[in-house]
Amino acid sequence: MTITMAAPKRRAVRLTKRTGDSWTAGYMLLPALLTLALVAGYPIVAALRLSFVEVADQINPQTGMLEKTESLGLGNYVGLFVGDSGEAFRNAFMNTTLFTVIGVVVETALGVAMALVMNKAFRARALVRVSVLVPWAIPTAISGLMWKWIFESDGIANTVLNAEIIWTADNSTIFGFISAPFTAVLVADIWKTAPFIGLIVLAGLQVVPKEVYEAAKVDGAGPFTTFWRITLPLIKPTVVVAVLFRMLDALKMFDLPFVLVGANKHSVETLSMLAQFELSNVRYGPAAAYSTVLFAYVAVIAFVFVKMLGADLVGRGLKGRG
Amino acid sequence: MTMATTTTTATATARRYGRLLSYVGIGAIVLYCLAPFYWMVVSGLRRPSDQFATTPFPNPISFQNFQAAFSATNGFARALLNSFIVAGTTTVFTLAIGITAAYAIARLEFRFKNVVLAVIIATSMFPGISLLVPLLRLFVSLDWINTYQALIVPCMSFALPLTVFNLTAFFKQMPLELEGAAQVDGCTKWQAFRKIILPLAMPGVFTSAILTFIAAWNEFIIALSVTNEKDMRTAPVITALFTGQYKYDQPFGTQMAAGVAVTIPLVIGVLIFQRRIVDGLTAGALK
Numbered sequence: 001m002t003i004t005m006a007a008p009k010r011r012a013v014r015l016t017k018r019t020g021d022s023w024t025a026g027y028m029l030l031p032a033l034l035t036l037a038l039v040a041g042y043p044i045v046a047a048l049r050l051s052f053v054e055v056a057d058q059i060n061p062q063t064g065m066l067e068k069t070e071s072l073g074l075g076n077y078v079g080l081f082v083g084d085s086g087e088a089f090r091n092a093f094m095n096t097t098l099f100t101v102i103g104v105v106v107e108t109a110l111g112v113a114m115a116l117v118m119n120k121a122f123r124a125r126a127l128v129r130v131s132v133l134v135p136w137a138i139p140t141a142i143s144g145l146m147w148k149w150i151f152e153s154d155g156i157a158n159t160v161l162n163a164e165i166i167w168t169a170d171n172s173t174i175f176g177f178i179s180a181p182f183t184a185v186l187v188a189d190i191w192k193t194a195p196f197i198g199l200i201v202l203a204g205l206q207v208v209p210k211e212v213y214e215a216a217k218v219d220g221a222g223p224f225t226t227f228w229r230i231t232l233p234l235i236k237p238t239v240v241v242a243v244l245f246r247m248l249d250a251l252k253m254f255d256l257p258f259v260l261v262g263a264n265k266h267s268v269e270t271l272s273m274l275a276q277f278e279l280s281n282v283r284y285g286p287a288a289a290y291s292t293v294l295f296a297y298v299a300v301i302a303f304v305f306v307k308m309l310g311a312d313l314v315g316r317g318l319k320g321r322g
Numbered sequence: 323m324t325m326a327t328t329t330t331t332a333t334a335t336a337r338r339y340g341r342l343l344s345y346v347g348i349g350a351i352v353l354y355c356l357a358p359f360y361w362m363v364v365s366g367l368r369r370p371s372d373q374f375a376t377t378p379f380p381n382p383i384s385f386q387n388f389q390a391a392f393s394a395t396n397g398f399a400r401a402l403l404n405s406f407i408v409a410g411t412t413t414v415f416t417l418a419i420g421i422t423a424a425y426a427i428a429r430l431e432f433r434f435k436n437v438v439l440a441v442i443i444a445t446s447m448f449p450g451i452s453l454l455v456p457l458l459r460l461f462v463s464l465d466w467i468n469t470y471q472a473l474i475v476p477c478m479s480f481a482l483p484l485t486v487f488n489l490t491a492f493f494k495q496m497p498l499e500l501e502g503a504a505q506v507d508g509c510t511k512w513q514a515f516r517k518i519i520l521p522l523a524m525p526g527v528f529t530s531a532i533l534t535f536i537a538a539w540n541e542f543i544i545a546l547s548v549t550n551e552k553d554m555r556t557a558p559v560i561t562a563l564f565t566g567q568y569k570y571d572q573p574f575g576t577q578m579a580a581g582v583a584v585t586i587p588l589v590i591g592v593l594i595f596q597r598r599i600v601d602g603l604t605a606g607a608l609k
Contacts, residue, residue, distance in 0.1 A: 024511045025432035032423035032482060033438070039453070039479040040445040046456035117347035120340075128348055129596045131355040136603075137588040138359065139540035141558040142581040146362045149574045156361060159376050195355055196603070203604035252449040255542045259562045272451045276543060279451075284459055291452040302447055 044295065050288035051076050076289035085286065091266060092274040092290070095182070096297075099270065100250040103189050108243055110190065111197025112235075116227075118198065119205045132195040140192065144259030147188035151260070170265045181261045181268050188256050193249075197242050204238030205231070237310075244305040251298050271297070359585075366579035373575045387579035391564075397552040398580055401560040405584075407470060408545070408556060409538035412477040413531050416485045421527060424489030425515055429501065439490075446483030450543050453479050458547055472548040473556065477541055481534045488533060491605035492526030493519070529602040532595055536588055557584045 054075040060067045079085040118128055135143070150157050151167035158164060165180055166172040172180040208231065216226045254276065257268035264277050271294040278287035368375060369384040391398050426432070427439055457476055466472040496519065504514035545556040552560070561580040564573055592599060 021430040021511065022432040025426040025430040025435075028422035028426035028430070028515075029438060031419035032442075032486060035419055035478055036442065036445050036482060039475055039482075040448055043453040043456045043479075044448060046460075047452050050456055050459070114351050117344065117351060120344045121348050122344075124348060126596065128351060129600060130593055131352045133592045133596060133599060134359055134589060135355050137536060137592050138585050139542070139558040139588075141540075141542040141562045142584055143358075145562060145577050145581055146358055148572075149365060149578060150358060150361060152574065154374050156376055191354070191358060195351075198351075199600060200604055203600075248447050252451070254451070258542075272449060272543065275451045275455065276547065279455055279458060279547060284455060287451075287455045291449065291455050294449050295452040298447055298449055302444075 047288045047292055047295070050284055051292045053285050053288070055283075055285060076285045079286055080289060080293065088269070088274060089290065089293075092269050092271045093293075095268060096251060096253065096270045096272075096294075098182075099186065099189065099253055100247055103186055103193075103250050104243060104246050106186075106190050107194040107197050107246060108239065110194035111242070112201050112239065114195060114198030115201035115205055116231075118202050132199055135192045136196045136199075138192070140255035141259050143188060143192050144256045147184060147191075147256075148260045151184045168261050170261070170267050179267045181257075181265065185257045185260055185268050188260060189250070189253070192256075193246060197246060200242040201235060201238060204235040208234050240305065240309050244302065244309075247301055247305075248298055251294065251301065362578050362585075363582050365575065366582045368575065370575050387575040388583070390573070390576040391580040391583060396560070396564060396576075396580075397555070398557070398560060398583070400553060401555050401557045402583070404470075404473075404554060405539055405557040408473045408477065408541075409535050411470070411474050412481050412538040413535045415474070416478060416481040416534055417527060417531055420482055420485035420489060420530070421520070421523075422515075424486045425493055425519065427486070428490045428493030429496075429498075429519075430511065442483050442486050446480060446487065448479065450476070450480065454544055454547055461548055466548070468549050468551045468554040470554075473545055473554070476544045476548070477538050480541075481538055484537060485530045485534050488530040488602050488605055489523075489526060492523060492529070495526075496522060525598070529595075529598040532591060532599060533602050536591070539588065 052072045052074065054071050054073045056069055056071070057066055058069045059065070080089045114132070118132070121128055138146070148168060149155060152158075153164070153166050157167065165174055167180045167184045170181060174180050174183060212230060212234070213226065216230050221229065252272050253270045254272040257265070257270060258273055258276075261268045263273065263280075269277075271290055275287045275290035275294065278284075278290060364378070364380050365373070366387050367380040367383050367385070368387070369380075369382070370386055370390075372380075375381075390396075423442075427435060427442075453476060461467055461472045500518055500522070501509075501511070501514045504518045505511075509517065540558065541556075542558050542562075545559045549555055549559070555563070557580075561577055561584055564577050564580065
């Protein structure tokens with residue numbers, strides 16, 4: 001009796017609350033959404049349009065002067081596949097992909113290992129936390145410089161390795177087939193980001209209840225079985241999100257190769273660098289085409305992660321921390 | 323009895339080995355993270371004449387590289403100031419508009435909430451260069467090259483989603499009864515936010531501020547592309563572009579000293595706010 005009477009009342013309350021919230025929420029969201037529309041929404045659409053704009057030098061028949069004319073067409077995209085620009089694009093695409101795949105695989109393995117060690121640490125926790133934050137906090141451009149210095153031909157890397165490798169020259173190789181500058185950039189990138197993955201995974205490890213491990217121990221599971229069968233499946237959602245964030249970041253890589261090796265260097269040029277090089281030479285059309293391809297690449301990777309691997313980004317943001 | 327003793331000794335030994343292994347692991351992590359940074363500091367503190375020395379300590383310690391970095395011809399001090407202005411303004415702006423947005427997403431009921439959050443997360447994934455190409459063209463036509471607004475406005479594109487994402491996670495943590503109690507006392511939703519939630523959320527706001535500031539301070543590709551005058555360069559850009567006395571002579575000592583100077587504010591921040599930074603960094607990745 002009381003239950004049937006209470007039910008409609010509660011619904012009425014919720015209804016008024018919902019409509020009331022919508023207006024407040026609208027006002028509260030408006031400044032942020034407007035700003036994002038201006039600084040991110042508009043540019044991404046403008047970049048797409050710009051990628052179809054072709055600039056050509058033409059003589060104006062009336063004045064006889066050389067003029068720049070703009071027309072819409074697919075020329076910039078054709079340029080991705082033919083001639084020198086096509087070669088540069090294929091190279092940048094390969095470099096970007098290899099940096100991302102190799103880098104993220106090594107970083108994740110190292111990061112998970114670091115997290116496992118840190119999770120077991122009972123002393124010196126503050127020291128570990130600060131140490132792990134240092135590579136993350138150093139500006140990427142500065143870490144590029146730092147590694148350039150380490151990889152100098154008379155530098156500490158060659159001293160420690162007892163080698164005479166010219167790390168930062170464009171076509172220098174190790175063992176005759178591995179690109180030295182590519183390796184140097186990869187090392188610098190892994191150094192900077194593996195600890196970050198370690199931090200994220202550590203947070204995931206810390207919410208796994210102790211009872212789970214105790215139960216595994218009682219059932220006679222060794223450390224490896226425990227890791228593969230229990231720890232890894234439990235932290236998988238955290239690792240997937242960390243890997244996604246890292247991949248999206250790695251696909252945009254610019255600072256490290258730019259500072260460590262330089263602009264327009266075949267061995268390390270990424271899509272971001274190629275687009276920025278075109279931009280710095282005021283070739284907006286090709287720059288827009290390269291950067292639009294990069295945008296599509298990032299979008300596809302994000303889509304695959306969210307749809308197929310279930311990287312639950314929206315749900316996470318909504319639920320916050322429990 | 324004997325069996326029990328053996329088992330205890332065995333576990334004790336295993337635990338001791340485990341602990342030893344954990345110390346070795348911790349040592350390896352600390353060394354991995356700090357050794358390259360230590361090398362930058364040491365190289366910055368050497369005399370230019372023994373720049374290529376490989377001793378673990380600078381002998382004697384010299385501040386010549388730091389003097390060179392801050393010498394008037396480099397414009398490094400001005401660049402540090404520029405970095406403070408750009409990162410500071412970006413942080414203040416993004417917080418001002420991000421706090422209310424995060425509050426609405428975290429604690430208000432409204433339609434299309436998932437869409438709004440998805441849009442904000444999606445924009446955070448936009449590559450900087452994709453936004454920079456049309457923005458640079460726009461800035462050229464607006465005559466904004468070498469201005470603070472050209473440095474700040476594009477930074478909002480990554481700083482704002484970061485702030486909203488972090489603050490949303492923080493607001494979610496706060497007990498839901500807070501607004502209820504405020505409403506019982508006759509507060510509107512807006513008053514509940516302003517008078518009750520906001521003061522309590524200050525630690526979270528502060529954490530977001532640190533993370534946003536660091537992200538803006540470290541920004542490189544935008545700052546490199548929208549400026550071409552020394553006076554308007556930010557610290558990371560000017561450090562990377564330092565030129566030596568001779569054309570092919572990269573002034574590594576000066577650059578290491580400058581690199582330390584750019585990094586020191588961040589390392590101090592990390593030392594003081596380590597817990598908060600870790601909380602903020604991991605907030606988005608956990609349920």
